[in-house]
Amino acid sequence: MVGIVLVSHSKMMAEGAKEIITQMIGDKVKIEAAAGTSDNRLGTDAFLIEQKVLEVFDGDGVLIIPDLGSAVMSAEMAIENLEEPARSKTYLVDSPFFEGAIAAAMEASFGKSLEEVKKAAENTRGMNKIA
Amino acid sequence: MYTDCILGKDYFYQVIEKIAGLIEEKRDYLTELDAAIGDADHGFNLSIGFREVLKKMPEWKDKDIKGFFRSVGMTLLGKVGGAAGPLYGSFFMKFGEPGSGKDEVTFQELFEMFKQGVEAVEQRGKAILGEKTMVDALRPALNAFEKAMKENLEAKQVMEAFVDAARQGAEATIDMIAKKGRAMRLGERSRGHLDPGAASSTMILEVFLDCFPF
Numbered sequence: 001m002v003g004i005v006l007v008s009h010s011k012m013m014a015e016g017a018k019e020i021i022t023q024m025i026g027d028k029v030k031i032e033a034a035a036g037t038s039d040n041r042l043g044t045d046a047f048l049i050e051q052k053v054l055e056v057f058d059g060d061g062v063l064i065i066p067d068l069g070s071a072v073m074s075a076e077m078a079i080e081n082l083e084e085p086a087r088s089k090t091y092l093v094d095s096p097f098f099e100g101a102i103a104a105a106m107e108a109s110f111g112k113s114l115e116e117v118k119k120a121a122e123n124t125r126g127m128n129k130i131a
Numbered sequence: 132m133y134t135d136c137i138l139g140k141d142y143f144y145q146v147i148e149k150i151a152g153l154i155e156e157k158r159d160y161l162t163e164l165d166a167a168i169g170d171a172d173h174g175f176n177l178s179i180g181f182r183e184v185l186k187k188m189p190e191w192k193d194k195d196i197k198g199f200f201r202s203v204g205m206t207l208l209g210k211v212g213g214a215a216g217p218l219y220g221s222f223f224m225k226f227g228e229p230g231s232g233k234d235e236v237t238f239q240e241l242f243e244m245f246k247q248g249v250e251a252v253e254q255r256g257k258a259i260l261g262e263k264t265m266v267d268a269l270r271p272a273l274n275a276f277e278k279a280m281k282e283n284l285e286a287k288q289v290m291e292a293f294v295d296a297a298r299q300g301a302e303a304t305i306d307m308i309a310k311k312g313r314a315m316r317l318g319e320r321s322r323g324h325l326d327p328g329a330a331s332s333t334m335i336l337e338v339f340l341d342c343f344p345f
Contacts, residue, residue: 034242043176043212046220049136069313075218077208 002108002117003030003056006101007049007075011036017098022104029109030056031101044071049078053090061089061114063104065121067097069085091118099124133238134312136286136345140196140234145201147188149338151181157334159293164327168314172213173327178221179217180211196230203227214312215328216253225251238286242276245293262310263321265328272297272336290340301329 008014012045014033023030034052037043053062061104064075075092081091093100100121106121154161154177161174174341184206191202200223208220226248229240236244249269254261258266275296304326312328314321 004155016136037212039179040207041176041179041212043216045209045212045216055327070214070217073214076255077217077220096183 001028001058001111002032002060002104002106002114003053003062003072004060004101004108004117005049005052005056005062005064005086006031006035006097007035007041007044007071007089008033008035008097009044009069009071011040013067013097016102020098021102024102025105025109029105030058030106040128044074046077046081049075050081053078053082053086057086057089059085059089061091062086062106063114063117063119063121064090065095065097065101065104066092083084083086088116093118095126096124096127097129100103111127132283132284133280136238136240136265138238138344140199142342142344143196143199144162144188145342146338147184149342150335151185153338154178154331155336156183157255160332161327164325164330166315167324168309169327170213171312173331176213177215177219177331178213180207180216183210195203196233196236197227200224200227200230215331217255218328221251221255224246239280242280245273245276255274256311258311261307262318263304263307263314263326263329264309264330265326267302267304267307267326268297268332268336269302269327286345287343290343294333294337294340297333301325301333304329309310 002112006014006017018031018033032052032055034049037045040130056062066075079087079090103124104117106122107117151182158174158178165171184203187206193200204220204224208216226244228247229243230236252269253266256264258264260267260270272293276289276293279292306322308319308323309315327343
């Protein structure tokens with residue numbers, strides 16, 4: 001199953017998103033939060049992201065969803081630090097953080113491929129919340 | 132040219148120690164610059180990163196120049212937290228590359244170190260000149276270094292030209308509209324403020340001149 005890593009500056013934000021998603025989709029979905037610095041400040045940590053990717057990687061791939069700014073750069077550095085086979089099967093997606101995460105987790109739980117999971121997250125850009 | 136200008140590990144150790152001290156001293160100033168157009172953490176984050184570098188430096192005494200700067204970069208990457216972590220992390224990790232297996236480098240190799248470091252920042256941040264980022268200090272500095280070397284200026288003068296160009300480049304960010312980072316969201320309102328990344332980059336390059344032994 002494709003794993004998902006939520007990269008946020010805030011541990012509370014990423015853990016909160018994970019909590020909602022796990023409740024909606026079930027705890028079989030492989031989702032981890034890599035958020036905040038090692039000394040509990042707001043920020044992102046490339047080494048923590050790398051570690052969380054390896055925790056959810058089972059061979060099918062991992063989708064990283066960043067919140068903003070340096071989360072993207074830290075995630076890119078984490079991917080570059082990874083070794084194969086995880087490295088070429090870890091994608092970073094440009095999507096809304098929470099909506100993208102739910103859509104990706106849903107697709108992943110259906111056993112979809114990494115490409116399909118990434119596409120699902122991307123498709124939430126510009127999504128209507130109010131009909 | 133520059134055959135006598137050999138820079139040993141002691142120079143680089145001194146530079147990093149001095150940068151760490153300077154970042155501590157200028158912490159609040161850098162954070163104030165960042166408060167105006169960013170997220171008010173630049174000085175604070177950098178000081179946390181460099182404090183850790185200072186603490187761990189004694190363990191790196193036996194490393195070659197590449198290994199030393201790789202450790203500096205990895206420590207900043209792991210500790211800083213904000214955008215400066217991946218950016219300065221990339222800078223120092225690449226900066227050391229030409230010093231692989233070496234305890235000293237030539238002046239040409241020092242240029243190569245800066246070249247790799249600056250290019251790493253440009254690639255990591257996907258930034259080009261004129262976007263109100265640290266690239267606006269680093270890129271002109273690197274170009275000035277190359278030009279001064281081609282004109283056969285003495286090593287010290289090359290370093291002075293390098294730092295002058297960084298200062299002018301940083302100064303020029305005041306009139307720029309930000310195209311990267313959080314300041315980008317401010318649009319026109321980002322004008323009139325010195326970019327904190329360009330300011331810290333200039334400070335760092337100044338240390339390379341201050342400690343320069345020739």
